[in-house]
Amino acid sequence: MGDFEYYDSNILRVAGDAIREEAAKWDKMSGDMANVAGATKQLWLTPVAFAVADPWAGPAVAIDDFAIYNDVHKLLCSLLDGAATEFGQLGDALRTMAGEYEKSDERSYINISKIYKAE
Secondary structure, X not given: OOOOXXXXXXXXXXXXXXXXXHHHHHHXXXXXXXXXXXXXXXXXXXXXXXXXXXXXXXXXXXXXHHHHHHHHHHHHHHHHHHHHHHHHHHHHHHHHHHHHHHHHHHHHHHHHHHHOOOO
């Protein structure tokens, strides 16, 4: 078993490429989540959907139930929008991390070479 070439540029590129591939997955999930959020905003019920057959209590129940439904719908839309945004941010962070990872490995190699030279 030979020595591992820690600073082989191919190894560094492969590690960065793998991180960037993961970033692309998060970008796709962000787009998918944005589509789900958009569809969810279009799917909503009116107060009539909560009507009951009681002439006295029916209107009050429908109004109360619709208010609860409307609050939950708004919350769900907000969460889906937030997920789309954060998934995109994770993709961006992974791409930044890949670049920083590659730069830091290059810097550490240079610094170590200057500190010690075997003769």
